Amino acid sequence: MKTYEAYCFDLDGTVYRGAAAIPEAVAFIHHLQAQGIEPFYVTNNAKYTQAAIQQKLAVMNLVVPAERIMTSSIATAKYIAKHYPNQTVKVLGQQGLQQAIAAENIRVVSEQPDIVAQGLTVNISYEALEDICYDIQNGAKHIATNGDLKLPNEHGFAPGNGSFVQLVQNVTGVEPLYIGKPAPHMLEIIRDSFGFTKADMLMIGDNYDTDILVGIDYGIDTLHVDTGVTRQADVQTKQAQPTYYAKTLAAWL
Ligand SMILES: [Mg+2]
Incomplete structure (x- = not known):
C-alpha cells in the first residue's frame, strides 16, 4: 500500500456516524498522526464551523488542527x-x-x-x-x-x-x-494551500456519488469504506471504480 501525503477523510459515515465515532477510523487516524502525517477532513456539511467540528472530533479523541478541516x-x-x-x-x-x-x-x-x-x-x-x-x-x-x-x-x-x-x-x-463534493473545489483549495500534487492525495469516504466521484473526477486516488451510505457491493457495479476498497479502515492498519 502506497503512503500518501494528504489523506482526505470524509466525516459522516467515514470517521463517525452521527455522534458515535467509528473506532477503526479513529485508530487509523492515530496511526497516521504517529507517523507525522496530519490528515485532512473534507465535509459537505455546511452548518458547522471549523471550531465546532474540531470540538466534536476532540470528544472522539481526535486532536485536529482547525486548518485541516475543510467544509x-x-x-x-x-x-x-x-x-x-x-x-x-x-x-x-x-x-x-x-x-x-x-x-x-x-x-x-x-x-x-x-x-x-x-x-x-x-x-x-x-x-x-x-x-x-x-x-x-x-x-x-x-x-x-x-x-x-x-x-x-x-x-x-x-x-x-x-x-x-x-x-x-x-x-x-x-x-x-x-461547491461541495462531487465538485472539486474543496480538494483544489487543499492542494493549492499546501502545495500537494494530485499523486500525493487520497480521498477516503463512504459515499460513492460524492466522495469517490470527486476523487475520480479530480484525478486522485480513492478509498471506499463500507461504514456509511454506499455499500461495497453496490460500488462494485459502477463503471468508474475506486482505487481501493476496505470494509473498515482496520484493514489499512
Ligand atoms: Mg459520508
Missing part, C-alpha cells in the same frame, strides 16, 4: 473571495456559512446582492426562499455550498441543502454553481 461553507467563501472579489453576498445559511463568509471579509447585504450563497438552513422560511428567488431573477449569481438532496439519519432521510437549492432553481430557471 463546503469554507470552500464557498474562499471561492467567492477568489473569483468574485468586491462583490456583495446574501447568505442563506447557518453559522458555518456565515462565519466562513465573514472570515473572507466578504461584504454581506440583505438587498440587491451580486451573489446568493445558499447552505442548509434548518429554520428556513418560505419568505427567505422567496427573497432569494427574486434576487436571482434580478441577476444575482446562485452559489450553493452543496447539492446533497437528502441526509440519512436514524429515522430515514431528512431534506438536504440540494432539495432547497433545486426548489429555487425550479423557480428561477438559473443553474446554480455547487
Whole structure:
C-alpha cells in the first residue's frame, strides 16, 4: 500500500456516524498522526464551523488542527473571495456559512446582492426562499455550498441543502454553481494551500456519488469504506471504480 501525503477523510459515515465515532477510523487516524502525517477532513456539511467540528472530533479523541478541516461553507467563501472579489453576498445559511463568509471579509447585504450563497438552513422560511428567488431573477449569481438532496439519519432521510437549492432553481430557471463534493473545489483549495500534487492525495469516504466521484473526477486516488451510505457491493457495479476498497479502515492498519 502506497503512503500518501494528504489523506482526505470524509466525516459522516467515514470517521463517525452521527455522534458515535467509528473506532477503526479513529485508530487509523492515530496511526497516521504517529507517523507525522496530519490528515485532512473534507465535509459537505455546511452548518458547522471549523471550531465546532474540531470540538466534536476532540470528544472522539481526535486532536485536529482547525486548518485541516475543510467544509463546503469554507470552500464557498474562499471561492467567492477568489473569483468574485468586491462583490456583495446574501447568505442563506447557518453559522458555518456565515462565519466562513465573514472570515473572507466578504461584504454581506440583505438587498440587491451580486451573489446568493445558499447552505442548509434548518429554520428556513418560505419568505427567505422567496427573497432569494427574486434576487436571482434580478441577476444575482446562485452559489450553493452543496447539492446533497437528502441526509440519512436514524429515522430515514431528512431534506438536504440540494432539495432547497433545486426548489429555487425550479423557480428561477438559473443553474446554480455547487461547491461541495462531487465538485472539486474543496480538494483544489487543499492542494493549492499546501502545495500537494494530485499523486500525493487520497480521498477516503463512504459515499460513492460524492466522495469517490470527486476523487475520480479530480484525478486522485480513492478509498471506499463500507461504514456509511454506499455499500461495497453496490460500488462494485459502477463503471468508474475506486482505487481501493476496505470494509473498515482496520484493514489499512
Ligand atoms: Mg459520508
